Amino acid sequence: MLLGILGSLGVTPGAVVDRALLAHPAELGSGLNLNLQWRQLVVSEVSVDANLCQVDKITAVPGLGYLDLLELCLEECADACVDQTRFDPRRSAESEQTLLDTLPGVLAALKDRPEVSVELGTTSFKVSRSRLEKAGQKVASAINAKAGALSIDESLSVFPGITFDAVASIDSLTAAGEDLLQDHSDDQPLTRISKRRTASAVTPADEPADTSASGDAMIAPAATDGISKAPDPASTVQDNHPTHILVDAVAHRIADTDEQGLGFGVIKRDGVPCIDEALRDRINVLSVSGSHDRLTVGSRLYRNDGKEAVLIIVES
Numbered sequence: 001m002l003l004g005i006l007g008s009l010g011v012t013p014g015a016v017v018d019r020a021l022l023a024h025p026a027e028l029g030s031g032l033n034l035n036l037q038w039r040q041l042v043v044s045e046v047s048v049d050a051n052l053c054q055v056d057k058i059t060a061v062p063g064l065g066y067l068d069l070l071e072l073c074l075e076e077c078a079d080a081c082v083d084q085t086r087f088d089p090r091r092s093a094e095s096e097q098t099l100l101d102t103l104p105g106v107l108a109a110l111k112d113r114p115e116v117s118v119e120l121g122t123t124s125f126k127v128s129r130s131r132l133e134k135a136g137q138k139v140a141s142a143i144n145a146k147a148g149a150l151s152i153d154e155s156l157s158v159f160p161g162i163t164f165d166a167v168a169s170i171d172s173l174t175a176a177g178e179d180l181l182q183d184h185s186d187d188q189p190l191t192r193i194s195k196r197r198t199a200s201a202v203t204p205a206d207e208p209a210d211t212s213a214s215g216d217a218m219i220a221p222a223a224t225d226g227i228s229k230a231p232d233p234a235s236t237v238q239d240n241h242p243t244h245i246l247v248d249a250v251a252h253r254i255a256d257t258d259e260q261g262l263g264f265g266v267i268k269r270d271g272v273p274c275i276d277e278a279l280r281d282r283i284n285v286l287s288v289s290g291s292h293d294r295l296t297v298g299s300r301l302y303r304n305d306g307k308e309a310v311l312i313i314v315e316s
């Protein structure tokens with residue numbers, strides 16, 4: 001369907017890339033990637049073995065899409081309103097739609113606090129984060145929790161009740177896709193890419209990308225950082241570790257402890273930059289290759305008060 005739409009627009013695609021390949025950080029190892037669509041959840045099984053990251057299986061779970069989760073939260077909020085005010089916003093289409101329109105803001109506010117107030121015209125009530133955890137728990141119960149690391153979409157991360165290891169944003173997916181395809185020439189036939197080599201097995205720049213018998217190209221990803229470029233691909237993974245955290249246009253060196261008190265908890269543990277356990281519930285890591293346990297160059301950190309930071313390399 002997508003290829004047909006592109007064809008009608010006069011666009012000639014060069015490759016089709018499995019989304020999970022861009023969204024799941026290979027450094028986390030094998031696991032699951034969750035793509036939240038409008039009316040379904042797409043679960044992709046990703047394996048990382050022998051320096052190869054590959055999408056093995058994709059399963060669509062209907063009834064667990066973004067709108068389904070919003071409707072579940074709406075029911076919980078409406079019940080809370082009835083409990084506290086005896087007013088049921090579901091009695092009229094107008095008040096129910098108002099509540100639905102309010103929900104994204106409520107979910108965003110609940111990331112920073114355990115309870116928020118909701119205004120519906122002249123009616124005011126409170127809803128707690130724990131009451132809306134049913135949404136995330138419903139997703140968690142539908143997947144194999146023992147499958148390994150879990151990477152999810154930014155749209156799914158707003159729902160409480162689910163624990164994850166990495167979040168992919170639209171910007172990070174776009175950057176990863178561009179890097180993955182930088183060596184893909186226009187004269188190549190249309191290819192589906194569902195596997196790639198990890199950073200420790202990067203193909204030298206003067207060699208063509210390998211292609212498996214199934215036609216899946218295995219292209220070595222380049223750095224996804226838009227602020228500071230990673231070293232030459234021939235360098236080791238260790239060299240790709242960020243050296244500084246950029247906050248308000250000022251670069252601060254990463255040390256074993258957060259001596260400067262920047263509030264992001266970025267420290268080094270065994271030489272690997274990571275987020276201190278004490279602050280992990282306050283920090284979201286947006287990256288295609290990084291996580292709380294291992295921060296990589298270009299990882300963007302979002303604190304629950306709205307403050308942002310970026311991990312970079314400062315060359316001496």
